Amino acid sequence: MKPDLFEAPDYYLLDDLLDEEHKLVRDATRSWVKRAVSPIIEEYAQKAEFPEEILAGLAEIGAFGPYIPEQYGGAGLDQISYGLIMQEIERGDSGVRSTASVQSSLVMYPIFAYGNEAQREKYLPKLASGEWMGCFGLTEPDHGSNPAGMVTNFKDAGDHYLLNGAKLWISNAPFADIAIVWAKNEEGRIHGLIVERGMEGFSTPETHNKWSLRASATGELIFDNVKVPKDNLLEGKSGLGAPLGCLDSARYGIAWGAIGAAMDCYDTALRYAKERVQFGKPIAGTQLQQKKLAEMITEITKAQLLAFRLGQLRNEGRATTAQISMAKRNNVEMALNIAREARQVLGGMGITGEYSIMRHMMNLESVITYEGTHDIHLLITGADITGISAFK
Ligand SMILES: Cc1cc2nc3c(=O)[nH]c(=O)nc-3n(C[C@H](O)[C@H](O)[C@H](O)COP(=O)(O)OP(=O)(O)OC[C@H]3O[C@@H](n4cnc5c(N)ncnc54)[C@H](O)[C@@H]3O)c2cc1C
Known part of the structure; x- marks a missing residue:
């Protein structure tokens, strides 16, 4: 691949609307992408592999939980800084940005917004540092645009829940340590559950032969009578x-x-x-x-x-x-x-x-x-x- 000579267009002098922190965050991300993503991304995309070697760098630039408060390991930035980080990462590759988006908005955000304090303390710092990676399971084989029709479900089994069903097209699934899974309870109400790799009956087969987002790992989530501890329910919000x-x-x-x-x-x-x-x-x-x-x-x-x-x-x-x-x-x-x-x-x-x-x-x-x-x-x-x- 040719050397990365990228110069960002700013035809309407939009930089004037940004404050110093926005520009610092944007420029740091831009130079990290030039250094760490551009030289390797084409090769990974051609071989259809996610470049796990960049996870530590993504964490360092604050791409995991940019707007999550610092007390939980996030970067505590505003929404415009978050947007600029996403812009710069996707300038490198949409697949890399997908990994960061999922980790921040689809895994850290629900734990932060709907989880309890113990869940925030257990998961958020490790997710912010990239030590743990997460994925988000909403889409199912027969329910894509209409997630309300989902059939993945959990039942109260005394001291734990029993989770059954399957999710399809899940970004980060093949290597994720945890999954935020949306499933219906016995009354048909949708709840979020934190499912951890290693729980019996939980598997994440990879989806192959994609012509798109080849440098992002996509997979299925399969739940076959998975025993999920009751502590792993996100209690703060339910419903679609x-x-x-x-x-x-x-x-x-x-x-x-x-x-x-x-x-x-x-x-x-x-x-x-x-x-x-x-x-x-x-x-x-x-x-x-x-x-x-x-x-x-x-x-x-x-x-x-x-x-x-x-x-x-x-x-x-x-x-x-x-x-x-x-x-x-x-x-x-x-x-x-x-x-x-x-x-x-x-x-x-x-x-x-x-x-x-x-x-x-x-x-x-x-x-x-x-x-x-x-x-x-x-x-x-x-x-x-x-x-x-x-x-x-
Ligand atoms: C690479 C990749 C990564 C993904 N990552 C994730 C992830 O991490 N987590 C996750 O949960 N999901 C993920 N998805 C799933 C994605 O969100 C779904 O593919 C998407 O919501 C569409 O669902 P579907 O593919 O089942 O298409 P369908 O819902 O079957 O839609 C097929 C077509 O019908 C159209 N259509 C549907 N309903 C209507 C209607 N009422 N009126 C008019 N047209 C309609 C749609 O616009 C579309 O053109 C990912 C998908 C891809 C391709």
């Missing part, structure tokens, strides 16, 4: 709103992360277009390539403004689920369109692993589907503005 609250946080991070992938594609295409000579002049001097590049920077700038404003609303506790859906949907589509256009700017070279564009493009095909599909986010906006749900 509990997992959806975690998804709000993760989707917000994705809205920023997608900007990173788009920036990398744009920056690569711009540099290539200025250097690549055809018909006696750089292709950057042709109207058709300028149209592509000008549209890319316009869309990136709009996405940055959307994410920044959403970050302000999150900091104030005012962002709605529907606003988060809009930003996730818009920014991921924007990034995917830019990846496709940028790939064309590079001609044949665009399909090789010498450049990051094709990897971003393939990764974004998952990002546009997971954490709520592109269609479902549109329906969430539709329901919000009309007051009528079109899901059923």
Whole structure:
């Protein structure tokens, strides 16, 4: 792979809106990605392996629990810093960002928000340091967009619960030490349980043959009469709103992360277009390539403004689920369109692993589907503005 020459575009001088801490966090993450992710990521993606060697680095830059309070090992940062960290990591690779998103928003957040003090103290510091990794099991083979229909269930068996069922498409599952599992109790109410690797009847087979997010490990969670201690129930919140609250946080991070992938594609295409000579002049001097590049920077700038404003609303506790859906949907589509256009700017070279564009493009095909599909986010906006749900 070519050396990482990335220079971040900032067409509307958005740096002026960031405070010193935002810039420090962003710059530290950016240089770590150049140093630790860019040199190895293509090879791992080609072999379809997660680069476990970067886990300690992710923990060090504060990517595990950026907004979790310091008393539990988190970085205690605000939502804009969290977004900027996700942006910079996804600039390197969406799979690496997925690992950080899952750990922070789908594992640490539910333990912090819905767990009791003993659970916070037991799990959060180890998750923040990367000593333990976690995964989040909501999706099932027959229930993806409609998680309320889940069949995974647990029964009261005296001094423990008995958990049965299966989850599919679970990021980090093959190597996770713990899983936050969403399951129905005997009354049909959804609860979160902390399931630990090693519990009898719990297995996590890996999902192979992905063309997308190849540097992220994905797997199943299978529960065959797993005895889960009663202490492992997340008591603070139940019902579908509990997992959806975690998804709000993760989707917000994705809205920023997608900007990173788009920036990398744009920056690569711009540099290539200025250097690549055809018909006696750089292709950057042709109207058709300028149209592509000008549209890319316009869309990136709009996405940055959307994410920044959403970050302000999150900091104030005012962002709605529907606003988060809009930003996730818009920014991921924007990034995917830019990846496709940028790939064309590079001609044949665009399909090789010498450049990051094709990897971003393939990764974004998952990002546009997971954490709520592109269609479902549109329906969430539709329901919000009309007051009528079109899901059923
Ligand atoms: C790489 C990867 C990693 C993932 N990681 C995780 C994870 O860590 N944890 C986890 O729990 N899940 C994870 N997922 C699962 C992901 O969230 C689901 O794939 C997603 O929610 C969609 O579910 P589905 O694949 O079953 O598609 P389906 O729900 O079957 O949808 C298929 C198509 O039908 C459309 N559709 C569905 N319902 C409607 C409707 N009412 N109206 C119109 N169109 C509709 C959808 O938009 C989609 O286009 C991951 C997925 C992938 C690919």
